[in-house]
Amino acid sequence: MTVKQNKKELYMECKKKAKRAVAIARGKTQEKLYRSLESPQGQKDLYRLARAREKNERDITHIKCIKDNEKKVLTNDDDIKDRWREYFRKLMNEENEWSGELANVPTNLGVVKQVSIDEVRMAVLSMKNGRATGPDSIPAEVWKFLKGDGWSWLALFFNKMLHEEEIPEEWCNSLLVPIYKNKGDYEDLGKSDRKKNERGD
Template identity: 45%
Template sequence: MRRRVDVLCVQETKWKGQKAKEVEDTGFKLWYTGTTSNKNGVGILVNKSLRDGVVDVKRQGDRMILVKLVVGDLVLNVISAYAPQVGHNESTKRELRKAWRTWIRVQRGKRAKVARTKWWKLKGEASQAFRERVIKEGPWEEGGDANMMWTSMATCLRKVAVEEFGVTKGSRREAKDTWWWNAEVQKVIREKKDCFRFLYLDRSAANMEKYKVAKKAAKRAVSEARGRAYEDLYQHLNTKEGERDIYKMAKFRERKTRDVNKVKCIKDGDDQLLVKDEAIKRRWREYFENLYNGEAESSTIELDDSFDDTSMCFVRRIQESEVKEALMRMKGGRAMGPDADGEIQGAK
């Protein structure tokens, strides 16, 4: 998106279901909820750089959705709501207010900056101005602690660089889909970049014409290579191996529709989300201490100490050669022994 939005709340999506889906060619993932087609519905869009931090999703009918997002050490609750107005009774409005009171958590904190200093401008006249300011404003007095001197100089350098060169907006372009690029495509793309570099240094008519020709050739080569790659892919899907790939692709797409792909955080005894490593380790330690040393109901297993003549007889130890032979007979992904289906059919 042109405005570099990371999180966007949308209303009146008018989609039925409670699902998640990726928005193609944008890098965003959408979580939405709706109970009736072409009516109401809310959703939340999260950018690619933040969507892996989603740890929980809650939905309230087709009027409210909450996405819990972990950014660094902060836990953010993003809520998208669509309040009922005309044609709804007081009970419906009361339910919405109750959900608001349950979900909303006021969390304060500073958002981490990802902007970078434009150090690449350190050349020419800008380099000379930067040097003069550093010499004039820098703490160059000798003596004192070395670490303090280093910290003071580094702070001065960063401050002058930000004021002289500026900072970026903190965004980054999404990676393009280039799995089908071949050597020919890479060659014409490299030529187009070279022409653009010459055009940036000298905006003459000749350089402009060369760049237009190179851009047109690159566009044609990319289109042809992509067409051939997809044609080969379709031919491959018609084979036996391609059928397996279809199932893999279906599983991959289903995995993308899940609300939470990876569990990165746990909750404490008060149902509060833990994001720091030390707090998570401490919670696991408390859990296992209560599990093994707690005052829970006794889990002692009463063993049957009755023995008969059969159980008192000598039992030969299993030999190492027998274990190796059994391992050799094992099939991948299956345990030794008869199948359950075969036993059931035999019983019939």
């Protein structure tokens, strides 16, 4: 018998032992789970699991059709894009009643001061963790972790924009993601259901 055959037999034997060990462990886990279901806490856990699975199945991750203003169902991709464009253009350009005056706002006199590292530090530390990132995909936690080095770089970057009076082109764009909130008709973007059905994040 060659060395290769010996290794193959050893591998097959180890594979069988691994399968047996996995089967035994799975059986013990299932038996433990079944016993736990007989207890009040186990029944609560089962109910919680069933409710979570039902919610996941109810979530809508991709809407293939929506309705227009006349409640007609749109299925063509271009028509759906046009409907979303119309919906958000109207949503983002609604006029609110406003006198045009800002109350208790100090007037900026003279040249704008440079952004200090301390201002950047306070702004970064006030940001919440676990929030969605922007186009650069850099979360707030990164700037918090970098501390002084990161704050100095940001201060330099902001002051460069102040001096050149230009902002990055990427900052002029935004990405809107409609999120269905499990209320009302998910295909309907009408006036009556607009605020409760969809929000843009």
